[in-house]
Each structure stands twice: as structure tokens, then as C-alpha cells.
Amino acid sequence: MTETTARPTLEAVAARAGVSRATASRVVNGGDGVREPLVERVRRAVDELGYVPNQAARSLVTKRHDAIAVVIAEPETRVFADPFFALQLRGISKELTVHDSQLVLLLTEGRDDHARVGRYLAGGHVDGALVFSLHLDDPLPGLIQGAGVPTVFGGRPGWSDGTPGPVYVDSDNRGGAREAVRHLVGLGRTRIAHIAGALDQTSAVDRLDGFRDVMADADPRMVVESDFTPAGGERAMRELLDRCPDLDGVFAANDLTAAGALRVLRERGRRVPEDVAVIGFDDMLPVAEQTDPPLTTIRQDIEEMGRLMARLLLRRLDRSTTGRADADTPAAVVLPTTLVRRASA
Amino acid sequence: MTETTARPTLEAVAARAGVSRATASRVVNGGDGVREPLVERVRRAVDELGYVPNQAARSLVTKRHDAIAVVIAEPETRVFADPFFALQLRGISKELTVHDSQLVLLLTEGRDDHARVGRYLAGGHVDGALVFSLHLDDPLPGLIQGAGVPTVFGGRPGWSDGTPGPVYVDSDNRGGAREAVRHLVGLGRTRIAHIAGALDQTSAVDRLDGFRDVMADADPRMVVESDFTPAGGERAMRELLDRCPDLDGVFAANDLTAAGALRVLRERGRRVPEDVAVIGFDDMLPVAEQTDPPLTTIRQDIEEMGRLMARLLLRRLDRSTTGRADADTPAAVVLPTTLVRRASA
DNA sequence: GAACTCAGTGAGAGCGCTCTCGACGACGTG
DNA sequence: CACGTCGTCGAGAGCGCTCTCACTGAGTTC
Missing domain, CATH: 3.40.50.2300 (Response regulator)
Known part of the structure; x- marks a missing residue:
């Protein structure tokens, strides 16, 4: 159970195939400029010996690491x-x-x-x-x-x-944010608030910018900075409700925040989406699908x-x-x- | 903007420090068996040149890759x-x-x-x-x-x-499962069901075993195999409620499943935990904290x-x-x- | 048919490092 | 004072690979 038996080297492959190390190397690396019968012989030798190139040795000379x-x-x-x-x-x-x-x-x-x-x-x-x-x-x-x-x-x-x-x-955080807010507007909402993400992150800034693109003349008090967490979303939502009890739409910077907001809205007796429409961002499945009600959101293709x-x-x-x-x-x-x-x- | 200027080699470090490559190598690798003044000189040379060992070259000889x-x-x-x-x-x-x-x-x-x-x-x-x-x-x-x-x-x-x-x-999936079920028992629940995970996974099997350890004489119909997903949890919960409308406790194989179960319970008018107590497994934060009501569960220290x-x-x-x-x-x-x-x- | 290509091949250098081994001086020891 | 010992250091041999370069012989060209 010590080391696996020493792995075969290019040298061994070359010997078995009856060619030089250089030719064996050529075949291993694509086989250009080597005549077919030789290619075939080297390939067979590789298979038989179970040869795998030593990446360290290769990197040492090529200076590439893959x-x-x-x-x-x-x-x-x-x-x-x-x-x-x-x-x-x-x-x-x-x-x-x-x-x-x-x-x-x-x-x-x-x-x-x-x-x-x-x-x-x-x-x-x-x-x-x-x-x-x-x-x-x-x-x-x-x-x-x-x-x-x-x-x-x-x-x-x-x-x-x-x-x-x-x-x-x-x-496209900004564009997505615009789409989110426009969706709320399309729903007939007029007093739309934004729970922003942590503004030391560009995604949060961009989403806020998108919000402002659409709600250019919104009351600045309709925007609260938060931190992308559910707890932060709760705090922000409370703050917003205190400031503007009559708001009818919320665009949250992400789904986690939206989930927190949703809870506070329910707690305060607001029906979603009847009284307040809520939209998130990310489409984080385990969250967005589990909220009550399920969350309308902006999906980004993370993968x-x-x-x-x-x-x-x-x-x-x-x-x-x-x-x-x-x-x-x-x-x-x-x-x-x-x-x-x-x-x- | 081509390649960064060629990186210094051990050779260069040795030259600058006025020692052999071997000694430089010793210092770089811990400095054992090298007298202090030399160690110092080599260290300085390393710093001045910004030397970083070439891992490929090292691996080539040590056969270790770190x-x-x-x-x-x-x-x-x-x-x-x-x-x-x-x-x-x-x-x-x-x-x-x-x-x-x-x-x-x-x-x-x-x-x-x-x-x-x-x-x-x-x-x-x-x-x-x-x-x-x-x-x-x-x-x-x-x-x-x-x-x-x-x-x-x-x-x-x-x-x-x-x-x-x-x-x-x-x-300790089995032990954790036992603890979960015992908790339900401790709550005075007697008709406890288990929504098992996908039984082609050992974790699911072990949790099921743990359930059985405690509920040795449970009606076999109180166990339904599921797949660790919320949707699967919903299906399983419906099935269980149909089979045993009077169940008063559910141990779900994981939190996602439990979340699904929770939804079905609400939909069927069961109060949680008054009518049916539900416990999950994993303590998957974004889920367990967001469910309604928040989920009691078994935490494992994943990290x-x-x-x-x-x-x-x-x-x-x-x-x-x-x-x-x-x-x-x-x-x-x-x-x-x-x-x-x-x-x- | 001599000179010239040119694709195909092998010999060999060397990538940057570690590690063995032998050299060497400083130090006991008899 | 001769000898062994030990700690410290340098010389040099590779690790397994790629790549340049020189060489070969078959195919052109005039």
C-alpha cells in the first residue's frame, strides 16, 4: 500500500514503440508531423503501459500549467x-x-x-x-x-x-432592476420603495441606479440601504413602513432581503401582493420558491x-x-x- | 503586456547571496543545517529578488504536489x-x-x-x-x-x-435522527411519521435507521421515501396525511423536505406545532430560518x-x-x- | 543526374529544482 | 600529534518532459 508502482515515462513508451522520445512526445501532443504507422504504434504503447504525461515535467519546460x-x-x-x-x-x-x-x-x-x-x-x-x-x-x-x-x-x-x-x-444589474421596477409600475403601483443592498458592492449600486432610472422623482425616503440578508430586509421593511405606511410596492435588492421584507409585511398585516407587491432579485431557488407567497424576482444566469x-x-x-x-x-x-x-x- | 519578466530562479538567489544552489535550497526549505549568517543572506536575497519556488520543478523531483x-x-x-x-x-x-x-x-x-x-x-x-x-x-x-x-x-x-x-x-446521521425522534416523543407525540430521503444515499438510510431505532414498533405506513427536495416533501406529506390523518409528528430527512411538508400541513389546515410537530435535519440556515414557523432541526457541523x-x-x-x-x-x-x-x- | 527541397525522425540540451555525496574545517579523543 | 567525528557546504546528477536542430531519404527541378 505504499506508492503506486512507478508510473511509466515517455522514455518507456518510446522504447516500447521503437521510436525516439521526441517522436513519442509528438504523438502524445497531437501527433502532427508523424507518419501514421508510427502514430499508431506509439498510441498502442501508451495504452498498454497506461502512460499519463507528468504534468510537472511538462510545465517545467512549457511554462504553461493548464x-x-x-x-x-x-x-x-x-x-x-x-x-x-x-x-x-x-x-x-x-x-x-x-x-x-x-x-x-x-x-x-x-x-x-x-x-x-x-x-x-x-x-x-x-x-x-x-x-x-x-x-x-x-x-x-x-x-x-x-x-x-x-x-x-x-x-x-x-x-x-x-x-x-x-x-x-x-x-445586467441595472437593467434587471429597471425591469423589476417597471413590472411594479405596470401593476399600477405608484409608491414603490427600494431596499438596497450593501452599497460597497457594485451589484447593489447598479440595482439602486436601475431603480432610480425608473423612479427618477421618487421620494429619497423610499430608499433604504440594507445588507442583502433576511434580517436586514426585515429592519429595512420596518423602517420603510414607518416612513411611508402607504407604500404599495417594494423592490428588494435580492431574494433574501425580500424574504425578510415579506415576513414584516405579513406581521404588519399587509397582504402581498394585494396591498404591497414585492419583487426580489437573483431567483435564488431555495428561497424564492419557499417564501409565502412565492417570490416574483429577477433571474440571472449564474452558471x-x-x-x-x-x-x-x-x-x-x-x-x-x-x-x-x-x-x-x-x-x-x-x-x-x-x-x-x-x-x- | 507579454509575460511578466522572467521570474528569478534559485540559481539567481544563490548567486546574489554568494552561496551554492544547494544551500539556497536548504534555506528556502526551512534552513536546517545552515549557519545563521548564511540563512540571513539567502533570506535577504529571496526578498530582494522576490523569489518564489517553481512548484513544477520541485514536484518533478520530490514527486509531491502539495x-x-x-x-x-x-x-x-x-x-x-x-x-x-x-x-x-x-x-x-x-x-x-x-x-x-x-x-x-x-x-x-x-x-x-x-x-x-x-x-x-x-x-x-x-x-x-x-x-x-x-x-x-x-x-x-x-x-x-x-x-x-x-x-x-x-x-x-x-x-x-x-x-x-x-x-x-x-x-452522526443515525444518532441525530434518534435525537430528533426522541425530541418529538418528548413533546408527547405518539403518531410520528418519517419522510425519508433518497434511499440510495447512506445519509438517508442512516436517518431512517435512527428513526426506527426509536420507533421500533411504528406502523410501516408511517414511513415514506422521498428525495430530499421540497416538492418531494410535499408529495410525501400528502401521502402520509392520507394514510394517517391523525399523525401528530413528522421527522423529515432534511430541511428542504420539511419545508415542503410544512406547506402541505398548512394547506390541509394543520397547525404546526400544535397539531403536528415537525422536525428537519441539516439546519440549512436560509431554509430553516425562513420557514413558517421556523424549523426545529438537527444541525451538523458541515464546515x-x-x-x-x-x-x-x-x-x-x-x-x-x-x-x-x-x-x-x-x-x-x-x-x-x-x-x-x-x-x- | 546533380542540386535542392522538405517532411519525418532522432540526438541532445536544458527547464528549475532536490538530494546525495564527498570535501573541508573545527573539534574532541587517545 | 594522529585520528575519528560532526556540522556545514558545494558539486553534480538527475526528475520527465519539450523543443531546437541536424540528419536522412524520398521527391522535385533544371
Whole structure:
């Protein structure tokens, strides 16, 4: 039960096939420029010996790793545990699989960890990185740009300076928010409030902007900043009801918040959607479907976001290898959202 | 914007510090057997040059990778997206970080993917693997044992044969189930039903066993197999109510199922917990806290499970390196569960 | 038929590191 | 003072692979 018996090397394959190591290598890497009979012999040798290339040896010379890092900086367990990341990872994984790349997952806990991640990335262990930086004041994106690793961000990073735009993939938070509010308006609602998310995150800012796009002349007191949590949603809803007892529509920054709001509305005797129509954002299934009444919300295709991030990064890496220009590689992709009608609005 | 300027090598560090490559290497790897002044000089050279060891070169000779694979085989997006895996990953990540190991995430989609994962694992790219095999008929565990990679499983794998027991970490599903049912009994409930999970998963089987431990002489019709989903919970609850309209307690195999059951109970005019007490399993926060009434449930420490899996694996790897016996490394760890009282029971 | 291609192949260098081994001086020991 | 011992260090041999380059022989070209 010690080590598995020593794995066969390219040398062994070459010997068995009666060719040089160079030729064996060519076959293993696609077989271009090798005559058919030899290709066949090498292939057979590979099968018989169960040969698998030693990635370390390969990387050592090619300086490629066929691996990319996924950095998730989210100290709060609560947020990390939502289905969001799982779906993104899934999307990323699918795309990477197609390209025979591996996914190295880097989760950070607190600030000290940033150095570790920075070091790892700068260490050139991976070909590129996909980074989820949720907070505006997060030093991580800077660190990473410094590390000189090709990077694609998940969600629009919130930089004030106009450095050569970061590449990112995001949902159309602003457009989705507009759609949500317009839906409420279409329902005949006129006194519409917004429970905003934590405004140190671009998604929250964008959704708020979308709200304002439609409700340009809304009473500023109809907007309360919250924190994307159910408890925060409850607090915000109470506050809003106190301020404007006659509100008839609520656009919550996410489903969790909406769930909290729903509870307070019921507690205060408001019927949903008759008295107050409520709409969320995310379409987080386990939540949106379980609320009472089920939540009307804005869906974003999380998995597709992940897939796109990976695709964008891989394309970039490919470019830098082949030396071609970055012509048709977009710097940012914004995915559309869709309205999902359930019962709450 | 091409490649970052060539990274410094050990050779460069050695030159700058005025020592041999061997000595530089010693310092980088802990500095044992090198006199203080030299250690200092090398350390400074490392800092000045920003040297980071090339992992590929290192692996090539040590045959260690300081990386472990986490294999999650879960075709159904729904299940994968629950907070479960996120928390486990977090626990695993924390432990690996401490040991300077990387986490390579392997997600599988459908059967074809198993071969890919098997190949990767057999390829010796990682030192070990943490595998989540949820289903009894999953061929993956077998494949992996075949690959000869040290492995720790998440959740008890369901093998019938008595092969040298797989190493695994699991929650005390059976004990937790007993506690849940006893709680209902303690509440004075006598006609207690169980909505079981998908019985091709050991966790579901174990929880059912726990139920039976306490309700040895229960009417077999008080148990319905379901599938861990809310919709399944609804169906099962209807079935149960039809069979035994006078039941006064329900132990659901997980919180999602319980949430579905709760809805049906309300729909049928049963008050919870007055008429029927309901208890779940998992303490999946976003669900358990949001149900109406909030769900009493059995909590398992998911993150700790992840951490333990990693710790167990690393210890094992350490053993096989140092050649020591596997004496005090347990083959299985079962974590305790705790009852979380909310309003539903 | 000599000179020239050119696809196909093998020899060999070297990627950056670890680790063994031998050299060397400082230190006891008889 | 000769000898062994020990701690410290450098030289050098690879780890398994890719890739350049030179070589071969068959196919052109004039």
C-alpha cells in the first residue's frame, strides 16, 4: 500500500514503440508531423503501459500549467454559502473541462490571506485567475493586477480610476432592476420603495441606479440601504413602513432581503401582493420558491456567468500564446436578466 | 503586456547571496543545517529578488504536489447548489491553507466524466483526494480506489463488501435522527411519521435507521421515501396525511423536505406545532430560518466535516511519507449533531 | 543526374529544482 | 600529534518532459 508502482515515462513508451522520445512526445501532443504507422504504434504503447504525461515535467519546460485559479474572497460564511458560488463554480468547471484545464480554488479568510493569494498567483502556478471581488474596498484586485496574472473578474469591480479596464463578466444589474421596477409600475403601483443592498458592492449600486432610472422623482425616503440578508430586509421593511405606511410596492435588492421584507409585511398585516407587491432579485431557488407567497424576482444566469468568465480567460490566454492581438476579445460581458413571475408581484 | 519578466530562479538567489544552489535550497526549505549568517543572506536575497519556488520543478523531483483534489460528483444542480458543499469546501480550504496545500476542484457531470476524473487522479497530479460520493451506485469510489490515490470520503460510502474500510468523515446521521425522534416523543407525540430521503444515499438510510431505532414498533405506513427536495416533501406529506390523518409528528430527512411538508400541513389546515410537530435535519440556515414557523432541526457541523476530511487525508499522506505506521489515524470519524430548537417542534 | 527541397525522425540540451555525496574545517579523543 | 567525528557546504546528477536542430531519404527541378 505504499506508492503506486512507478508510473511509466515517455522514455518507456518510446522504447516500447521503437521510436525516439521526441517522436513519442509528438504523438502524445497531437501527433502532427508523424507518419501514421508510427502514430499508431506509439498510441498502442501508451495504452498498454497506461502512460499519463507528468504534468510537472511538462510545465517545467512549457511554462504553461493548464490550470487556472478561482479566487473567492468572501469572509462572511453566510454569503459564501449561498448557491451563487456553487453555480458559478459549476459553470467555470464545465468550461475548463472542455479545455482540459484544472480549477484551483482559493478561498480567502480575512485580510491576512490576501498576501497568501497574491503570492500564490505571482508564483506562476496557474495560467490565469478568475476573481470574485465583491467589495469596493477589497485590496485583492489590485494585488492581482500587480501579480501580472491574466485575470477575469466576476462582477464589475468598482474602481474609480480609469486604468485599462479590467475584464469582467456581470449580470445586467441595472437593467434587471429597471425591469423589476417597471413590472411594479405596470401593476399600477405608484409608491414603490427600494431596499438596497450593501452599497460597497457594485451589484447593489447598479440595482439602486436601475431603480432610480425608473423612479427618477421618487421620494429619497423610499430608499433604504440594507445588507442583502433576511434580517436586514426585515429592519429595512420596518423602517420603510414607518416612513411611508402607504407604500404599495417594494423592490428588494435580492431574494433574501425580500424574504425578510415579506415576513414584516405579513406581521404588519399587509397582504402581498394585494396591498404591497414585492419583487426580489437573483431567483435564488431555495428561497424564492419557499417564501409565502412565492417570490416574483429577477433571474440571472449564474452558471452562464461562470462559463463565460472561464471562456473569456481562456481566450485571452490563447491570444497571449499565439501572439495575436486582443482584437475581438471583449473587455466586459454583461449578461441579460429575466423576470420570473410568481405570486408576490 | 507579454509575460511578466522572467521570474528569478534559485540559481539567481544563490548567486546574489554568494552561496551554492544547494544551500539556497536548504534555506528556502526551512534552513536546517545552515549557519545563521548564511540563512540571513539567502533570506535577504529571496526578498530582494522576490523569489518564489517553481512548484513544477520541485514536484518533478520530490514527486509531491502539495495539492489535493476535491471530487464532487453531483449531477443534479439543485443539490449541488445547496450550502452544503460550499461549507465543506470552506472547511477543507482552511485546513489545506494551514498545510500550504492547494485545492484542485473536480466537478463531474454525468457518467462520462468519471473516466476523466479517474484519469486525472491516476495521473498523479495530486497527492490525495477528498471525495463526496453520495449515491450507492456511484462507480467513482471504485475508480478512485483503483487509481491508488490516498482518499478520504465525505459521508459514509455505501459498499456492501468488506474491503479494507474506506476512510471517511460523516455526521452522526443515525444518532441525530434518534435525537430528533426522541425530541418529538418528548413533546408527547405518539403518531410520528418519517419522510425519508433518497434511499440510495447512506445519509438517508442512516436517518431512517435512527428513526426506527426509536420507533421500533411504528406502523410501516408511517414511513415514506422521498428525495430530499421540497416538492418531494410535499408529495410525501400528502401521502402520509392520507394514510394517517391523525399523525401528530413528522421527522423529515432534511430541511428542504420539511419545508415542503410544512406547506402541505398548512394547506390541509394543520397547525404546526400544535397539531403536528415537525422536525428537519441539516439546519440549512436560509431554509430553516425562513420557514413558517421556523424549523426545529438537527444541525451538523458541515464546515468541521470538511476540515476533518482534509486533516485526515493530510495526516495519512504524512504517514506514507515518513513511513510510519497508520496506527493512530482513524479510519472513520463520525461527528456529533445537535438539536436546534425553533418553533416547529 | 546533380542540386535542392522538405517532411519525418532522432540526438541532445536544458527547464528549475532536490538530494546525495564527498570535501573541508573545527573539534574532541587517545 | 594522529585520528575519528560532526556540522556545514558545494558539486553534480538527475526528475520527465519539450523543443531546437541536424540528419536522412524520398521527391522535385533544371
